[in-house]
Amino acid sequence: MAAGSGTDVGDAALLLSTQTATEHAHTQSHQQDPGSEGAWRPSPHWDGLRHDVINHCNHLIGCYQETLAELDKLSASSCFKSSSSKSDKHLQFVPTNLHSQRMEVTGPNSPGVWYEVITFGAPAHHHQAFKHGGLKRLLSKHTNNRDGSVSYSQDESSRARELLASVAQLQPLVFGLAEELLAVSLELNAAQLQQVLDSLTQQTEQFVHALKDELVKSALLAIHSQRSASDNNSHVHSNGLLCDNTLRQQASPGQQDASRRDAEEYVEEEWDRAWANVAMSLNCIHAMGDRLQGREHRHQEMTSSEEQEATGDTNCQNTASSSSSSSSSWQEQLLPLVVTLRDCVREAAGKARAAMTFVVLQGAVAASVAQGPEHIVQRRHAVFSQALSAVVCGFMLKLFGGLEDPDFLLQLHSVGVLVQFEGLLSTYGDEVGMLEDMEVGVADLSTVAFTVSEAKSEQADDLLPTLSGAWGSLVVEVPLPPETFESLPQEVKDGRLIRVHPVLFNIGINQQQSLAERFGDSSLQERVNQQSCERLRVYCNTLTDTLPHTAGIQSLSDLLSSLDRSVQTKKRKNVEVLWIAATVCRRVNGVRLTSCKSAKDRTAMSVTLEQCLLLRERHTLSPRHFSAALDCMRRDGCRMENVQKNVGSRKFAFSGVQLLTFPKLYRPPDGSFGSTH
Template sequence: MAGMQRAMVACTKFFCPPAEGSSPAGQRSFLGFTSFSIRDLLKSKEPHISLSLRTMDRVNEVGEVKVSCLQMEGESGDRTPPEHKCSELCDSLHSSVHERENSPTMRAVLCAQVCKVYRFQTEDQRWLLVREQMSETPLSFSLPKQLLSALIREHTDRVREVKELGDLSPHWDGLRHDVINHCNHLVCGYQETLSELDKLSVSSSFKSSCSKSDKHLQFVPTNLHSQRMEVTDPDSAGVWYEVITFGAPSDHHQAFKHGGLKKLLSKRTNSTDSSVSYSEDESSRARELLSNVAQLQPLVFGLAEELLAVSLEHNTARLQEVLEALAQQTELFVHALKDELVRSALLAIHNQFSANYNSSHVHSNGLICDNTSDGRDGESSPGQQDAGRQDAEYDEEEWDRTWANVAKSLNCIIVMLDRLQGREDQPQDQTPSDQQDAAPGDTNSQNTASSSLSAASWQEQLLPLVVTLRDCVREAVCKARAAMTFVILQGAVACTLNQGPTQIVQRRHAVFSQTLSAAVCGFMLKLYGGLEDPEFLQQLLSVGLLVQFEGLLSTYGDEVGMLEDMEVGVADLSGVAFTVTEAKTEQPDDLLPTLRGAWGRFVVEVPLPSETFTSLPREVKEGRLILVHPVLFNIGINQQQSLAERFGDSSLQERVNQQSCERLRVYCQSLRERLPHMAGIQSLSDSLSSLERCIETKKRKNVEVLWIAATVCRQVNGVRLTSCKSAKDRTAMSVTLEQCVLLRDKHTLSQQSFSSALDCMRRDGCRMENVQKNVGNRKFAFSGVQLLTFPKLYRPPDGSFG
């Protein structure tokens, strides 16, 4: 029975702590016995069955044993030769054995799972059951497709907006033409890419490392997988650890002849003259103001004409009704114009073009144009003439006087009507001939004598005042349209032409798409694991989510460009936010995240089943945004990094690590201030100080930077992502090392088992399956000479590379 018991322990979950004073671990002692039917085990819906151990007389219970079905004979897909198979490897599974892992939410985000199960010994001679799971995700294709659709809509809308600006002066029309060409070029390319992805995504959720240069797959992350590890020890239930692995987000199709995004954007910034730019919010305000003015101007003009027509009838009630309507619409018109954006835009127009034009004026098309005419082709109001006066002096109060004139002209009409209506009750002493002989006087003067006004009809008295009102409204509309058109066009230029040539914009969008897909996958898994943790949910709402990228790229050759791409892609995640919504159904498609917004302000909506959603805190259910705080730490570990450190330049890596360390410290400081009682928060200071010292230390291949950064990330419930060129070889070394370190530090994996566990995971674990998926063989792409330059803990076991 003792021999049977040990055999059972080798392949089951065993929970039977020894009684006090029991024999040493090296000796065998009979604890008890139990029996069960294999048929019952195989038919059980649960992943295991619990059995009581009893003494031989069947009277006393002496413990409990849990029996799990890990492998059926002949079903193992492990192709590793018997002489190389790890003794710790229990099984190779291709589907989840846990009910929770088969939940609708997990099935929506993970697919094509490959599992490996190991048993390792702890320092106190007990057994750890370790389940390693690698999964693909449909997000590899669904998010890039959504991003492409959003970019197509955004650029199509921008083309429509600039076309709706109407007739423009030659200079501005040329600029508009450039914006339209830029947008149309992007839209055409993105529509083609989206069409190709629609064909592929039906049957695939995986882009292999061999396809990283494929033109139509540039928006799809390379070799994106979720790497998860569940650890079950005798004292606790399963604990999950997660790392997202994917090829460094970069544009392999355009390659790296001229460097990566960081270099390309820096060159453009240095060579481009600074010009005024407007945010999307300001552009939206400009569009709204133009819309309001376009609606209110004809209403004011129509009511003014109606006022003149009604004045012929001498119908006091009707006249008062029209006057009130005119006053109301004019007040709305003036209120719409009293926007600081108009004044600042008019000043920006003057400043931008005063050096290029000897004189300028506000053209009827609403923008500045050359002053080629003598101004005598048609009459203009005094305000329009003022708009074209000397460039040397610009009166910043001119706009205030412009909209104030509208209000004053309305007030003159109101005063005049009051006087006209007041004369009805006065005695008519004058004869018709006397009225004809009376002089009309100055109708614009508020001091005109009542006797002189009474001779003229009401319409004659009102007409000049209405004309003045219309002139003032036209002048205000002309200047406001010029200012707001300038804002909209400059906003369009900032979002298109100022971002660089279309090749750079496409590169940036593609890199961002790869980065976003991986980050969303990580967030969803982190969210699913923390739904029952109120402290974690409060952290998301109060501080946001830390997303920590680990790079293993060298700073030599093409990988410099990859790191430059990755740096920009990670930084662009700062413009992304998450929110949680209630799913319509529990179908996989309804549980996939959706993307809304535009470039620089995307929001990812993560749906949850109704039952789960209703149990969340109120702030989460109300759609409060969860901000993203991305950081990137990179340490090159291969032979090319050795060349860079001896003969090249590692300043890019040093700068990236230093900046990320500062951002990480800011995030942790916010966490301490807002959630001071969070578990483990006080120990962050020591970890951050150690990280800063490591970064400042000029040590070659200082992988301790990566280890400490990963530790801090886990302390603050962050998302961990690891990348090398294709996430196949160096990434495998990093992920397996991280898993074994977690087993040692968190679950007391014995030091004697550490090396064997590391070799076992690398030789027979999920990452070897990843190599098989990508290149069709089961060898890491290292040579013996190359590995001599690797840190020792990043070297695979003999027989697993070549």
């Protein structure tokens, strides 16, 4: 017997929906302010840029806090976002029509087997709409507009912080030894003077070695270039890092090359001059030290012969007076040289500090402002939050269903979990933008990991998942009841991260896709499917290599080859791609998610078809009863309840003419579709 159910996801989706973006903005705001008390502050120009970044993040925080406040008003009564609320501003982070579609198959002599699919509206930002495309297109345009901007790797940003720390440590040591040299000069002790001079030389050389770095030179060139752009370009944005390249593009390539060479030569000359001045001033101090020590040596030889002849208090007073005059002369001669050394060290350190602060600032904005203007950042956060909420629900169902399966638990912490999104969006009109949003949102999930913890109690609030970390390294913690937690493998109990491996396969099935295939462009769908096919093969190969004895993976190679052929085949509405991808996902214990525009109509056709295919292939559903079972699920099953819940009508929103363009197995029975009014 097969039974289907459609279950609300509960408060978990609301708790996770906007938490991602809010915590990210908070993190950026705190991390990007290097102007703490006692720290070196950048020039007014760069300090202004720093404040722009902070203001940008604070504005995002304000928007997200407002959204959270509105969600708090709703969560007590309802946590469901209907298809008609897709464009609601305060629900932009909440997935649309998110449910778990679960089927239990039981038999007289076998325990129940559960199959689940998470259904939700394609993660997309309907509030901003799709006039200018979705995330993939918007990010591509933004990247192209920033071709002249500067970016630094994480290693370079870390190196910059190390160099800033070296400046803070070494410059005071050089200055302290310079002061000590002046103090020692008063004592007319040549040996002690030489000792301090050697220490000063050693520390200055260490200072030069630490800071005369190629990263500093390249950053100085970038600063010079961006200042020139700021001076010449009236279209520079307030953050200074997203500047328009209009004027640069107006110049001929030859003029651009010449200008770049001139800038490089200027920066290199200035940088080399700064260090040459440090070396020259240190050499001058050395030369003066040698001269003073030689003079002292001659003075001592003269003094020893004079002392034999000197008698009386008068001679002693003259000797003391001579000694005082000599020490004063030493300090007077060293003082201007020491001041010059300090000035040269200060200049070189200032250039290095400014360059490394520039690198750190660039790295700091990379996670927020460099992602694009505010509307792109918000769009990306909203799409990601929708996708993440759905994945968390699917992972929790999969985890609770596999607690008794040691192979599954071993797979989780050693390989990670596959998350397979099935899209039914067309590549025509607004749905192109939705698919572009979905592609980026799914890809961003690859930076997410799960971890399992022991819950404080079995109270509902203590069993809700929580989110921690920052954008690009988020961790979802799933608490389990103490008794259940104790039965887990030690690696999972120790907090081993469970990595997410997301893939997206999309096949448009409606009348809009017919237009796209005849008169439009399906290249977006082809690219998404091809890339996901490659990622899926990588995951399966890793699983096979790591856990070769896991049940069900022996036939993966044939399935993957079949999927690859289907993806490459130029066939209209090739839904076989979706069927094979779903089979592979179930074979490797992955999380299945299905989406169309609102997860109401096309999604209903897909999940009911999937359930009947499972019954036929795994549970001996007779082929002659297949169509009757499929029609029954669609006419009387829980998907009709889902339609009623969303629009108040028990009719799928299809017309007879539209359904003629659908693949046959995706057409509902007569009487179950029509006008929703």
